[in-house]
Amino acid sequence: MKFSTIARYVSALALMVAATAATRLAGVDLTVAAMVLLIAVLFAALLGPGPGALAAIAGYFLYDYYYTPPVHHFDFQHGTNIIAGVAFFVAAAIIGWVVTTITRLRARESKRAREAQLRLELLNRIDAGEEPDQLARHTALAITQLFDVRRCIVHLGEDLGAAPDTEPGPVDGLTTFAAGQVTVQIAEPRERLSGGDRELLEALVVTLDGSLEQARLRLESEQATIALQLSRSRAGLVSAVSHNLRTPLASIRAAAATLRAPDAQLDADDRGELLAIMADESERLERMVIKTLDLSRIRAGGLELEPQTVDVGDLVAAAVRRIRPLGCHDAVHLDVDPELEPVTLDIALMEDVLLNLLENALRFSPQGASITVDAASSNDSFEIRVSDEGPGVPPDERERIFEEFVRGGSRSDTPGTGLGLAIVRAHVAVHGGSVWVEDAPGGGARFVVHLPRSDPA
């Protein structure tokens, strides 16, 4: 018996003695004394049914001894005394019953609240994508605490969690609750689980199973959405490619057919122009095909980085040399700090990035304008920036122009492929960096390639 229990019985007894003493000191008559003692019994009953009963017995004896004639004698036959005794017992019983019921209800509510909280917590863990074995372990632990069971094993599908952490001992004699993929086995406490607890556990198991199923369905639908988006983006690429290859092909076919047509009246200039169109557009087609292949190779993940260490200045100069055939080599103005630390990256890919950015800048540059390439560096990253003096990129198009086959409003006679910036973004992403466009200080567009510094491989 716990100390608090003894204390309650002692308190009940003390209360009755004190009440009797008070009535004696006040010198009240036996009717008033009966009421006072009755009230004392009521208070004692608040301490529990046991203390209440004890108080009723004590009250009965005290009343009989001190108040019913013959006073200072126990006389159990007296009618008044019997009525008082019954009253004491009935009062104690009623209060005791009320108090116990309230206490039991309060305990159940508190368990329900804790169970609801546990359920919520489990849902959150499921939502957060917690690993099933972790989830099972956590559930088992929570059940042991909540229901005061000695041992709990939780199966979530294939995964198993046990609490307290013991060797997986014999499971005979364990009580099992199951719903769908969730099974909970518990070693019942000494006082077996109450009906209410059983219901709570069953509800918990059902909820857990439902939530896991929902989480699985959600995951499946997310994966299906991703697959759909991927296939849409592939379909989009295919349709964009076929769409974009058609225009240069149309020019070539039209020029060739006109050159061959017997009824066409062409002078030398016309012939020259048609031939030039055929040559230029064949080249554009070739560039498109190569870039499309590049892009689909990156998409397929078949690109392996070959990092090498290089000076930024050398890298930029190499890219500038490569655009020489496209003209306007003189327009490129290099401004690379020779003190810059060398960087480690895939040289071929990064040259491609710069080449595409330079091509793009050339396409949007007015005659005689210059393009500036500069670089800056910090401890953990560096930037290469390509600025032009063209019209710039309006803020609402700054993201879109990096998509495939989205071309800015180029009025140039050498239209782009619509793929260059998509390739730039893909290559930079492979390096773990980012690329964006902003306003250049003197107007025009400034493309910034931001790359993390990696340790030389």
Added chain:
Amino acid sequence: MNSVLVVEDDAPLRRALRVSLRARDLRVDEADTGETALTVLAERRPDLVILDLSLPGIDGNETLRRLRVFSDAPVIVLTARDRPSDKVAALDAGADDYVTKPFDIDELLARVRAALRRRPGASDHPPVLQAGALEVDLVRREARLDGRPIHLTRTELAMLEILVKNPGKLLSHEHLLREVWGPTYSTESNYLRTYVAQLRKKLGDDAATPRLILTEPGIGYRWIADDPAAYG
């Protein structure tokens, strides 16, 4: 000299078209956006418009709708889009014909010639239209093959008349249904298939090697008696 407005944002294709059309004695104006096209159209009043559907700014279909408000010049649409629905949308927006990129320049020129022939005011229809052994008498409302009258139902005759009055022009399902059956039937393209099949049979034409009525699957029909080769 007939004049053509070429609306195309791709500079090389625009140049190729300019040279190719000029070589056939056509005057060529150019525009690289829908907005410019509308201005040039209003100022220069070209006899025909060749219009790319994918333009920056306002797109081809929108340009077409705005252009139709004030101009009835025939419009041939250039499109890289393959889907019949895109072509139908362009025809419904007021295009007369379409050519898919990459196109055959001779085919385009044949369409240009056909469109110029039937452009408004170019000529009134003669009372009797001839196509080889076939005569369609618009006054007496009858058709004759080798001089012998063919028995046609009223619907068949109505359809034949619309076709012969628009030589070379691509008539969309919706257009034909509206003209022959009335507006409430504009989606019943099954009717069309049945009647065109009967009409072909009575005229001695053949769907596989058409000389008179060409089917553009999913889009409409075209009267090709003048120049069957141009639509091969």
